[in-house]
Amino acid sequence: MCWPDIRDRLKSDRCVPDRRGKGNAIVTGGATRTVMAFDSLPSRVVLLYDEWLKQADPRTEDWPLMASPFPQTLIVITYIYFVTTLGPRLMENRKPFDLKNTMVVYNFSIVGFSIYMIYEYLMSGWANGYSYRCDLVDYSSDPLAVRMAWTCWLYYFSKFIEMLDTIFFVLRKKTSQVTFLHVFHHSIMPFTWWFGVKFSAGGMGTFHAMLNCCVHVLMYSYYAVCAMGPAYQKYLWWKKYMTTIQLVQFVMVTVHIGQFVFMKDCPYKFPVLLYIVGLYGLIFLVLFLNFWYHAYTKGKRLPKVTQNSKALQNANGAHHANGIHHGNGVAKAATNGISYGTTNRVANGVHRGNVVHKKEE
Structure with missing residues (x-):
């Protein structure tokens, strides 16, 4: 007997389609059993996926993009392809x-x-009952619990909006800023947060989201002022602290989630999601430390005053480099792509001359 229903079929290892197209055949040999195992593998994956989704939060299943992970996976793949390949190719000429x-x-x-999401996170839990230790997900239909779940979805959706960061880089031909760290961050966040909203919309796993919103208030304020032009650059004296703030964020995320490892009794329903958050915090802590080292410790992004002071030498033949820095990264009136600079050399206090360099970028 052969079962038409796939669930019943998988309960038996004896019924497979006849390879000659004549209905079903009863398996008796080991080779045929191997063929049957490969034939049933996709069906088993489908069943496991189906059983897995049965454990999901029923409150979020009808919300946009939450029915399946495939639409958002397609969005992420399209994003990566555009910002790394298609976009630069279209903008080349x-x-x-x-x-x-x-x-x-x-x-x-x-x-x-971001300010709105911070408020919602606070009002739905973090300033209204959460202990900052073993805070479990409330899967009930309580208005406060649903409010927290919806805030989680808003945070998830914001990750797609933030992909515009990279798209703007490409359209402005700032491809040097499309780094691995940048693309990896914008790709992995929506992908992992789909699982967070689908299975664990609330609890201690949302602390890093609220903290990230706080950092985004500062970070995007900086970006906004930058975009307003050189006249507003004087208000960006706190630029050098941005990477430090991000590093502190990842340390706090790692420490908060790290508590779970030492808790004796914290029945979090999907602890694997907490481990993913902890791993995320560690990965980005390492990546940002690496960025900090190359950008600041090695001097690539030190303030101009600091760089110039390091360039000054008090010995004979001292070299003085003078330049005017503008917010668009161009030195001394070079809007047409031509950079001018002035160099003064003093040789043993006898000769002073000016050499004007014209560099075509």
Whole structure:
């Protein structure tokens, strides 16, 4: 007897389709059993996936993008392809887009959205009952619990909006800023957060999301002021602290989630998600430390005053380099792509001459 229903079929290892197209055949040999195992593998995967989804949070299953992980996977793949391959290719022989006003509006919008999510996270748990230790997910239909779940979905959706960061880089032909760290961050966040909203929308696993929103208020405020032009650069004296703030964020995330390892009694329903958050914190802590080392410790992004002071030498033949730095990264009036600089050399206090360099970038 052969079962038409796939669940019943998988209970037996004796019924497989006849390879000659004549209905079903009864398996008796070892070779045929091997063929049958490969034939049933996709069906077993489907069943495991189906059983796995049965454990998901029923409150979120009808929310946008939550029915299946495949739509968001397609979005992430399309994003990676565009920012690494298609976008740069399309922009290769084009002028950069002028997105100044667009970026100002976009960045301030992210700031406002982040402030709203911080408020919702606080009101739905973190300032309203959470202990900052073993905070479990409330899967009930209590208004506060549903509010927390919805805030989690908003945070998840914000990750797709933030992909515009990289798209703007590509359209402005700032491809040097499309780094592995940047693309990896914007790709992995929506992917992992789908599972968070699907299975664990609340509890201690959301602390890092609230903290991340706090960092985004500062970070996107910085981006917005940058986009407003050179006249506002004087208000960005705190730029050098941005990476430090991000490092502190990942340390706090790692420490908070690390508590779970030492808790004797914390019946979190999906602890694997906490381990993923902890691993995420560690990975980005290492990546940002590496960025900090190359950008600041090795001097690549030190303030201009610091760089110039290091360049000064008090010995004979001292070399003085003078330049005016603008917010667009161009030195001394080089809007047409030509950079001018002035160098003064003093040789044993006898000869002083000016050499003007003209560099075509």
